[in-house]
Amino acid sequence: MMTDLPLDLVRTLLVVADEGTFDAAASALRVTPSAISQRVKALEQRTGRVLLIRTKPVRLTESGQAVVRFGRQMALLEADTRAELGLTTGDEPVRLTIAVNADSLATWFLPALTRVPPEQKICFELHREDQDHTTTLLREGLVMAAVTSSPDPVAGCSVHRLGHMRYLAVVSPALGTDLDLAEAPVVVFDRRDDLQDRFARERGTIASRLRHYVPSSEGFFDAVAAGMGWGMVPLAQIGDRLRDGSFVCLDPDHPIDVPLFWQQWKLDSPALAAVSAAITTAAADLLVDPQG
DSSP: OGGGSOHHHHHHHHHHHHHSSHHHHHHHHTSOHHHHHHHHHHHHHHHTSOOEEOSSSOEEOHHHHHHHHHHHHHHHHHHHHHHHTTOSOSOOOEEEEEEEOHHHHHTTHHHHHTTSOGGGOEEEEEEEOOTTTHHHHHHTTSOSEEEESOOSOOTTEEEEEEEEEEEEEEEOGGGOSSOOTTTSOEEESSTTOOHHHHHHHTTTSOOOSOEEEOOSHHHHHHHHHTTSOBEEEEHHHHTTTTTTTSOEESOTTOOEEEEEEEEEEOOOOHHHHHHHHHHHHHHHHHSBOTTO
16 A cells, blocks of 8 residues: 555655656765665565666656655655644755746746745746646656646646636738748747647648747747747737737737646645645736636
């Protein structure tokens, strides 16, 4: 049973998952790689399951993901309990791992984190991932909470609706404004980014194969501003660019709204509750409600 698992072995697996290799985990724990290997093998014998695929970096099996989730939850609850009992020095932060999409990270998410009361002493570790894939990190136990486009809860998680990220199709006047989307160059975040293709499909055409991949929210914005191509830019990033003529909106009456949700582990943790409250409150102020 999970409660019978030796916590020192679980913590070792957690460090290996975070560090990616036995050597890096050994350095973090100040032991030898052989000791790390022995601990992982002992945990696998205890569970009767293979927990790691020994690649570089290591990959967790489904069983390994379950143990890592357990370990991360126990670490958070232990930190909360020690703080409540006054067993900490007052300088020990609680580490929270959160998955967030790049556009949220570049616009509203960091200001939202500043709303978390400083007395919580939380150390944030943010993992940048597409909003359609952040739940994968939750499922693997790599993060405790995530901004995601999925309203379907990951097992053991709760879901709260945040609002919508609104995107407008914009272009620099230097590229021209009467564009044939099938021919005009287009800026795309990465190969999983479907927003530009979706915008074109909804207009009965296709987006050009002449496309530039720029996997950074800030870089994407700069590429569109420089006239490399048109692209779907978050309304929160555009600011005064439409009013001063730096950007032209290709179809102001038809934005694309991407719904966002907050998923987090179901834990009675003051730190996680404080972050959840800050995120959901900020999202109500900073995101779009298409029905509002």
